[in-house]
Amino acid sequence: MKLGYIFISTFIFSSLVYWLIPKQRIRNVFLALVSLVFVFLLDKTAFAIVLFLTLYTFGFSFVVSNSQRKSFYHKISVSGIVLTILIFKYAGVLDKYFTDVIRYFSFTNSHNFESLLLPLGLSYITFKYISYLTDLYWGLNKRADFFDLLLYGSLFTIFLSGPIERYERIEKQMNVERIDFSSVFIFESFERITYGLFKKFVLADWIGYLIGFVWKNPDEYSFIYHSLALFGFSLQLYFDFSGYSDIAIGTSRLFGLKIMENFNYPYLKQNISQFWRSWHISLSDWIRDYLFFPLSKISANKVWMFVFVPLIAMGICGMWHGSEIKFLYWGLYHGAGISVYQLWALFKKKRKKLKRFTETKLFNSLAVLITFIFVTIGWLFFQ
Amino acid sequence: MEEKLINFIKGEYLSDEDVEITSDTKLISSGLIDSFSLVSLQTYIEKEFNKRIPAPRITAESFDTVKQMVEIIHQF
Numbered sequence: 001m002k003l004g005y006i007f008i009s010t011f012i013f014s015s016l017v018y019w020l021i022p023k024q025r026i027r028n029v030f031l032a033l034v035s036l037v038f039v040f041l042l043d044k045t046a047f048a049i050v051l052f053l054t055l056y057t058f059g060f061s062f063v064v065s066n067s068q069r070k071s072f073y074h075k076i077s078v079s080g081i082v083l084t085i086l087i088f089k090y091a092g093v094l095d096k097y098f099t100d101v102i103r104y105f106s107f108t109n110s111h112n113f114e115s116l117l118l119p120l121g122l123s124y125i126t127f128k129y130i131s132y133l134t135d136l137y138w139g140l141n142k143r144a145d146f147f148d149l150l151l152y153g154s155l156f157t158i159f160l161s162g163p164i165e166r167y168e169r170i171e172k173q174m175n176v177e178r179i180d181f182s183s184v185f186i187f188e189s190f191e192r193i194t195y196g197l198f199k200k201f202v203l204a205d206w207i208g209y210l211i212g213f214v215w216k217n218p219d220e221y222s223f224i225y226h227s228l229a230l231f232g233f234s235l236q237l238y239f240d241f242s243g244y245s246d247i248a249i250g251t252s253r254l255f256g257l258k259i260m261e262n263f264n265y266p267y268l269k270q271n272i273s274q275f276w277r278s279w280h281i282s283l284s285d286w287i288r289d290y291l292f293f294p295l296s297k298i299s300a301n302k303v304w305m306f307v308f309v310p311l312i313a314m315g316i317c318g319m320w321h322g323s324e325i326k327f328l329y330w331g332l333y334h335g336a337g338i339s340v341y342q343l344w345a346l347f348k349k350k351r352k353k354l355k356r357f358t359e360t361k362l363f364n365s366l367a368v369l370i371t372f373i374f375v376t377i378g379w380l381f382f383q
Numbered sequence: 384m385e386e387k388l389i390n391f392i393k394g395e396y397l398s399d400e401d402v403e404i405t406s407d408t409k410l411i412s413s414g415l416i417d418s419f420s421l422v423s424l425q426t427y428i429e430k431e432f433n434k435r436i437p438a439p440r441i442t443a444e445s446f447d448t449v450k451q452m453v454e455i456i457h458q459f
Contacts, residue, residue, distance in 0.1 A: 138437040139459075166439065273417050285442075293438035296422040305422070345417065 003042060003160075010038045010156055015254045024178045031255065032151035039121065039154055046119035049084070054150050056080060057129045064136050065143045074137040078130050085126045088119065089323045121159045123320055127286055128153055132167040134290055141167055148174060157251040161244040163262040163282035170257070179256035192250030199243030207236040215383070233383065234376040238267065241280070267375070270367040272337040275375055287317050306342050311335035330381035337374055384432065384456065388449050391427050396420065406450040411443040421446075428452075434459045 014034040021027045040047040060077035067073055132152065135141040144152065144167060151174065152167050173179075214221045214229035221229075245262040252259045266279035276284040291313040296305050311332055318331020348354045357363055385406045392404065396416045410416045416424075421441050429435050434456050436446075446452055 135437070135439060138439075140437055140439060168439075274414075285439075289438040293422055293425065293441075297426065300426075342417075342420070345420070 006038065006041045007156070010034060010041075011251055011254075014156075015251075018255055019181045024174075024176060027179075028151055028174050029147045032147045032154065035151065035154040035156040035159065038156040039159065042121075043119045046121055049088070049119055049122055050125060050150075050154050053081065053084065053125060053129055054146070054153050057133060057153070058144075058146050058149050060133060061136055061143050061149070064133055070137055074133060077133050081126050081130055081133075085122065088122055089319075121154075124159065124162055124164055125153045127164050127283075127320070128167070131164070131286060131290060135166065135168060142171065144171065155252070155257075157255070157257075158248045158259060161241070161248060162280070163245060163248065163260050164286050165260060165282065169260065173257055181256075185254055185256055189250045189254040192246050192253060194250075196243045196246030196248075196250060199239040199246060201243075204236045204240035204243060207232045207239065211236070230376055230380065234267070234372075234379050237379060237382070238263075267372050268368055269371055270364055271371055272334065272341050272374060275371055276334070276338070279375075283317065283320075287313050291316060306346075307339050310338040310342070314338060326381045330378055333378050333381065337378075384453050385449050387431060388428075388452055391424070391431075392416070392449070395423055395427075404449070406453075407448050409447050410449075411447050428456060432456055 014031065018027055018031060021030055036047065036050065039050050057077070060073060060080075063073040064070055064077060132141065132144070132149070136143060148171065149167075152165070152170050155165075155170075158165060211229040211232040214225050218226065242263040249259045249261070260282055262281050264278040264281065266275050269275045269278055292309060295309045295312060298304065312335070314331045314335030315328055316331065317334070318327045318329070321327040321330070348358055358367075389404055389406070392410065393402070396410075397404070404410070404415075408415070411421075425436055425438070425441060436455060436459055440446060440455050446455060
């Protein structure tokens, strides 16, 4: 509940003060500082990392945009961010092994790797800063000043659960002469937050309550109940996560900001590729732009492109979700799904009759069902 | 440039030779091209026109029609 109180009080305070500030530039600085205080109140370690990563990214942005050796500095800067996320994601997991080694040699009993467990929001800020530096390297961004970068990285409305916005989109909205307050912001914000709260606290939590009995005592229930519980879990995850996204989009709207959509009816898609363009869209766009495309260009070999690239990209996507091995399996499962789908698309392309059949309503309905079942089975890794 | 792109897209992504596409046909948003499969288009543009288009520009919003592709290519 602590998190909820901090979020609500930060939101109410900052949205009132924000519109009292006459200059947009000062509003942005204010919102950046408020976001930093929000992170500090949540988690002191996260606060330190946000400051460190922002200074690090800000420092490297000069050489990535201006140096003669852009490519070199881009690689170094991104590697540093990746190293940061790896340390914080896996230090806690490695704790057990370190402990065994330390005990064996009896040097000391005191260690505290668990305190290095991934602080809140770190996965999101690292992906945001990698995209910022890469877009800067590609010439898609202007170099940000410190407070713009800090606001982009730590904006409290999207800090904890995304979407993983791109600097280019946020920058266009921040660096305007002035955003004039409009009652539309209140209506749109209220509407979206209400949707989000309904999805999260009514639909997701009630479904969770209903299926909780099956998860707690699985031996007492038959296969049918297990299937229904898994189906419910699939819906619970969607309503929960998309509810949070609605709240993030809605609260940002009260500051005049338009944050990208993160879901687009993902369970009504006809294949796994379409699913990933509709589920956690900001993450799958990120995976596509900064992993899928660059990896695909390493080799034109079909096996590499159709098998290894989806497995590697989605494997990393899985690892981003958490440090436990089950997330890697979940990512690989989806990578295999995308791989099979791409091979299927290639197969049917050359067969006119088959292609015509795949365009019928019957086939499309079946495809939606199969995709939903595939995704739902995948959620077992999350259980 | 438009004609070259249309011919490449027809050969690479569309199975039916009789499918007609123009410079305004929506390709990604209509599902004719899967956005995950656009790597080959990026590579083709790089080789044919010597222009490297970053992946964030190859989206359904900015790279949906051949006309949009030509605009983006001219930007780089």
